[in-house]
Amino acid sequence: MTSDPEQDNSMMAVDDDGLDEISPLTLGQYYQRLFPQELYYRWLNYNGKVPTTEFTHREFSFTINDGVYIRYQSFKDSEDFQRELLRLSPSKIDIGAIFTAQPKHAKSLQPGVFKPVSKELVFDIDMTDYDEVRTCCQGGDICTRCWKFMVVAMHVLDRALREDFGFEKIMWVYSGRRGVHCWVCDDRARRLDDTGRKAVVGYLALIRGGAEQGKKVNLTQRGGQHPHILRSMEIVEEYFEDILLIDQEIMLTKERWTKILAALPDEELRKFLDAQWSRRPDRSSVEKWSEMIDAVDRKAAKRGSKFGLSTFERDMMLQLVYPRLDENVTTHLNHLLKSPFCIHPKTGRVCTPIAADQFDSYDPMEVPTLSQLLREINALSVQEESSGNNGSGTTAMAKYIKVFEDFVASLGQASESQNSSSQKQNSLDF
């Protein structure tokens, strides 16, 4: 395999490779030998010594291989969970909310009794929402160039969640294909109701408007002074030229610059710039962008700041780089989100956590696929594997598991005090 010359620089080769071998059999091997079962349980049980309702009342849903989606699964402890995992070998695990009762009993309960109580505050950023601002890939594909949008998104949101909302226990996860998820695990975040979640996501979401709205960032004079905007602008400015103008060449062709000009609230300028660039279409995006901003500034100076021209550059930079959130995922307490350490069914890649200090160095192309991991682990001698009961420590999974382990450990200290003392008395230490 390593002798294949195609393999190094083509992601597709790896994809097909991974895809071929996703089956209940290989998934079963993954869950048995590689999935970080113990850590995973510790995370969702919030380091309780015995299973708490955090775990037992949590909804899981499994997609099993032929596309059947089973909702409202729940488990009494780690062993129970693992048993089902091995029995069903799901191709996807989704994590839902913690309910007033065990979700597996949902159907036998009266409506109104069974309600979601809490869940991590989650965010979902999907590359497909960037299709109108990226030129390298479309749809489900990503490459190192458009991945940078995700890097900016993580920086912007992570800082806002920490500095503004005071959250600390934040885990970022690569979805395995085309996006990132964020799990905010602070107690206060988990207790937010739908209204509270809506407030946070409304605060963070800036890009507004569907396909029929050209200009998607509209800040008031006062809104532009908000510390979150000022801070986000600093991050955006750092990446803007590199991502949009150089990597994406966002204004290279007429088709592309027309989309940018559509957001310019001045018809005269639109026509002027279009004519100018049509005469010299070969100019780079860097040049075109500065011509546009110069023209806008000249006009804004003449007319005063009235027509939204004076803030056009800022608004446009935000529109092109600021994170695009799928708000529905965040807003609803009972919305499910794909679990970390799933195998993405389309790429075969493992859904792996991203450390908060590694946003810039994390490379999604480097994430191992299921088949790659199975080859690695099969190469291990039987003795090596039997020395530890989980083989993941010696594979390409190791560094991601380390990130997860550190994260779960960081939950420990604080949530210790929240486990009720009565539970502790009953506990059998193991």
Added chain:
Amino acid sequence: MFSQHASVSKREGLPHEGAAAEVVRRSRYPTRLSMYTDAPDLEVSIEEFETFALDRLQVLRAIEDAQLRGRGEDDVRRRVSEALDKHLPMQSNRARAAARQVISQRRKDHVSHFILRLAFSRTEELRGWFLRQESALLRHRFREADTAERAELLAAAKLQARHLMPEARDAQLGSAASAFYGAQEAVYEVDFERVPDLVARAQVIVRDGHAFVAAGDVAALLVNEFREMLARSLAVCARALPQLGEDERLLPVLQSLTNQSARAEYQSTGAAGSMTADSVDSLAAMFPPCMQHLHGQLQRDHHLRHGSRMQLGLFLKGAGLRLPEALIYWRRAFTNMTDDQFQKGYAYNVRHNYGAEGRRADYTPYSCHRIITSNPPGPGDHHGCPFRHFAADRLRTALHSARLPENDVREISELARAGHCQVACTRHLEARLAQRRQQQPDKPMPDAGHVPSITSPNQYLDLLLTDGRGTRQKSERSADTSAILAGPKPQHPQLQSQSQSQSQPYSYA
């Protein structure tokens, strides 16, 4: 007594306050504004019970109406104030009114609130409506109140908040706070969860989980506190309601109150007759702008994202497209997809909308209110309300392509710009009816301006199909529908015939 009163007056510096005011102050209702924390413990006659409740209902309905139709903030305020003066007048302590009158006004306000609280606790939807209108009422009254009354209400609400003067504020938040709040504005520091609306609109600086509410926005804090309290007690009422069943005098009154409550959910009228997968495309010319847009996008892209599918799917359901036909329609529309992909990814969703999966709830079509206010379209989304979510020039293009006359286009664009989406949509319908009137001068039709306000896309379709009357005579029905179906030519004749031949292999019995 008198001397005591004099000393109070002097202390509070209110020279106009008379003996009546003192009586009011010592009564059960010392202040005009109330958070309604304590239920009235008194006897109310059944006649009073009904008139009080109906009067308050008039006010709440006027509030909803004002927000839908009011032109600008001032107009909304004026409309609400008028309704209040008419149905629920209340004088302040400073007005020189007879104590008996003031107290009876306040008693009516208080009692009527609690009656409606009970009546509207019945269902989730009614609770939501009542919460919205009562919150808006409190916000209105707070804004109209004088400084003393505001202070009294703030004190009664017992807001737990740290008050920061500008210097202290800047010391905590840095110079950015001055630029954001202005140099002079004091702020209240509260947990961000307590002012979700302000946080969602980034109207507050949030730092370490605390929101800093400008003194001028304190109404939002107050109203939110009120809303939380009211939501909790509505839930308590809902549980207590079944016990009232024994009192046969009350229940019918409570029932009838909510039956008259504002806008009920859209009830399917079947104006479009029985729709089939084949007839959707030809009927699309009669759709309201939002649905025409979604339908057009679906034909163009052979795909719609989730929000769009929900909006269009439930609309078609409301218009009379039954489940088997809906499955055929959506399967055909998604031409770029294998049968397997459709079954796995989309069929469930269609069946779910019809209550055939999951929770088995029978979902109703989205109202305009819902389309305008919730789940705004993101990048790549086509759902939403064109009058709300289209860029101005994009909207104008759409209006022109519907061949509306220039002055209508101008008026509708202007309404949309001012945020009166539903009024704009109503005008849009009127303009189309006028068009039709010109084409068919012999047909009797209601005059322009007599069309009811549009509150649901389905209502738009019904009205257009019935020439603005909303209901149709039985005899007209068949002839009319066929005329409509024959009227506009299908946009893609070849697609039409193709889809018919395609319909054979799929069967969803």
